[in-house]
Every structure is written in structure tokens, then in C-alpha cells.
Amino acid sequence: xxxxxxxxxIKKLDATILRTATNYxxxxxxxxxxxxxxxxxxLSGGGFVGGLIASIAFVLHSFAYTTRRTLRLFxxxxxxxxxxxxxxxxxxxxxxxxxGQPFMTGVWFADKVxxxxxxxxxxxxxxxxxxxVIGVVLTILLxxxxxx
Numbered sequence: 001x002x003x004x005x006x007x008x009x010i011k012k013l014d015a016t017i018l019r020t021a022t023n024y025x026x027x028x029x030x031x032x033x034x035x036x037x038x039x040x041x042x043l044s045g046g047g048f049v050g051g052l053i054a055s056i057a058f059v060l061h062s063f064a065y066t067t068r069r070t071l072r073l074f075x076x077x078x079x080x081x082x083x084x085x086x087x088x089x090x091x092x093x094x095x096x097x098x099x100g101q102p103f104m105t106g107v108w109f110a111d112k113v114x115x116x117x118x119x120x121x122x123x124x125x126x127x128x129x130x131x132x133v134i135g136v137v138l139t140i141l142l143x144x145x146x147x148x
């Protein structure tokens with residue numbers, strides 16, 4: 001006669017390990033995604049890659065816990081990040097037109113920010129892309145996982 005209790009305890013232990021790791025990895029991955037976002041207008045990276053890293057952090061959280069619990073981490077549903085990001089990207093591209101320059105021309109502000117360096121419209125465009133990518137990826141993935 002076999003005893004199935006050890007298998008159940010192993011699964012519970014696996015979930016505990018994943019949840020503990022997720023509690024440490026989520027803030028680290030979000031911080032790294034912001035780092036990739038902020039260095040993107042000078043080096044490789046930017047809003048798209050940073051947004052994917054942030055999305056993966058939340059997907060990891062939904063694997064460790066539940067989709068419902070992951071959605072509670074947001075003040076607004078992830079799908080609302082899409083129009084916010086699109087609006088920010090469009091405004092950053094249209095701002096040079098108001099200054100008499102072509103659409104999507106990089107405009108840089110005179111003052112530098114301590115950690116970031118020069119701030120310009122490229123950074124705001126990247127932030128908009130970052131928000132759109134997070135909104136799209138999470139809306140797709142969390143909708144799929146909710147339907148299961």
C-alpha cells in the first residue's frame with residue numbers, strides 16, 4: 001500500500017519555494033526593467049525590452065500565486081496602460097512640431113537629471129512604449145490564464 005502524502009508535501013514545498021523566490025525576484029525584475037528603460041535612449045534597451053522584463057515579472061507572480069492576486073498589484077487594470085502609453089508616445093512625438101521641427105525629432109531639455117543624464121522626448125517616447133508593452137502583454141497573458 002502506497003502513501004501519497006509525500007507527493008503532496010513536495011508540491012506544497014515547490015509552491016513555497018516559487019512564492020518565496022517570486023517575492024524577492026518581482027522587485028528586482030521591476031527595478032532592472034526600469035534600468036533598461038532609462039538607459040535605452042543611449043544604449044541598447046529601452047521601452048520595449050524594459051516593458052517585456054516588467055511583464056515577465058508579473059507573469060512569474062501569477063504563476064506563483066494566482067492571476068487575481070497579481071491583478072490586485074495594479075491600481076488600474078493593465079489594459080488601461082495601453083491608451084496612456086500611446087498618448088504619452090504621441091505627445092512626445094508631436095512636441096517638436098509645436099517647436100517648429102519635424103514630427104518625432106528628438107528635443108532635449110537644457111538641464112540634466114542626476115542619475116538619468118539628459119532628458120528629452122526620446123525618454124518620454126520610451127516610457128510610453130514601456131507602458132504599452134506592459135499593458136498589451138499582461139492583458140493577453142492574464143486573459144488567457146483567466147479563461148483556464
